[in-house]
Amino acid sequence: MSRSPGRKQENHKISRELFVLTYGALVAQLCKDYEKDEDVNACLDRMGYSIGIRLIDDFLARTAVKKCRSYSETADVIAQIAFKMYLGVTPSVSCSSATRNEFSLILDKNPLVDFVEELPAERASLCYCNILCGVIRGALEMVHLAAEVSFLQDRLKGDAVTEIGITFLRKPEDRKHRRN
């Protein structure tokens, strides 16, 4: 987590271990606080949402990406620029619907789960990284793109890969009227 060059401050690098441990402690505490997995997932999503609505301006300020003209451009920017910048990984993007508004990000490396083997038996439907879904949803909402984001596959649950699905909700024609 370093700042872009040209800033007067020294390079503040915080250790990745600290970040992963903090996230793990957060999830563990939520599991203690809530009985049901759905509640934990919802809480993580809400937290991610409040991160996402702030993170988007930081992302736009640092990268100066232009307005995306299509949903696939947006998905590409999320995968190739945003994920790279904040998590250091680049998921691959695939479009999974004929209407061109459903996309999947396939992560083969996920730094948040580096130290997690598998979910405990009583927490089988916990989405460990659900905060990422909230972040993406919050960030997209601030640029006027409503989307549903969820985990389609999760390595921690035994699937082959970790897959995040993004479904854009509004039709492309409606977007024109939302300018300014």
Add this chain to the structure above:
Amino acid sequence: MAIFSVYVVNKAGGLIYQLDHYAPRADTEKTFSFPLDLVLRPHDERVVVAFGQRDGIRVGHAVLAINGAEVNGRFTADGKDVLEFLGNPANYPVSIRFGRHRLSSNEKLMLASMFHSLFAIGSQLSPEVGSSGIEMLETDTFKLHCFQTLTGIKFMVLADPRQTGIDTLLRKIYEIYSDFALKNPFYSLEMPIRCELFDQNLKLALEVAEKAGPFGPGS
């Protein structure tokens, strides 16, 4: 070279931050004897010069102070009506300070919302789809530069017409906003920005921008 002020407007058109960095104060104080050769008239909440421009006192300037005491709108510091006071020969000779009145915070709020509406009209009038909106408003005494982010926040900078590098300054202000306002967990989005660190870093950025340009003869 100077940057006069910075305005930050949220998505709904409300002013969330305003800084007057440099205000060219052109106050003139003069002593007058009866009868007053300037024509004064009330305007809104102030007494302004309507006719008789001379010696740096221009039409539109407001009465700021009488005999050193600041006036309170249309009334002197001790509660007398300004026009009555100046109509009475017994009060002369009198020293009056004229100058351009400073905008009150309510007026700034109104002007920011008006600009927000003009900006929306500007982008809709555009013959091309996806216009950036008003980027610059130019007059003979200042240039207003505006930058709207993809999230709908507008950053406006009023600067001297010869000042360069405002585009970079606007991007830098966006970065400072995303750092010191957004990353502050106690700052709620779309609300007025009251973060000390934001103020300090913004002032630093303005000073850097002022020092940097323009490059040219006699700068």
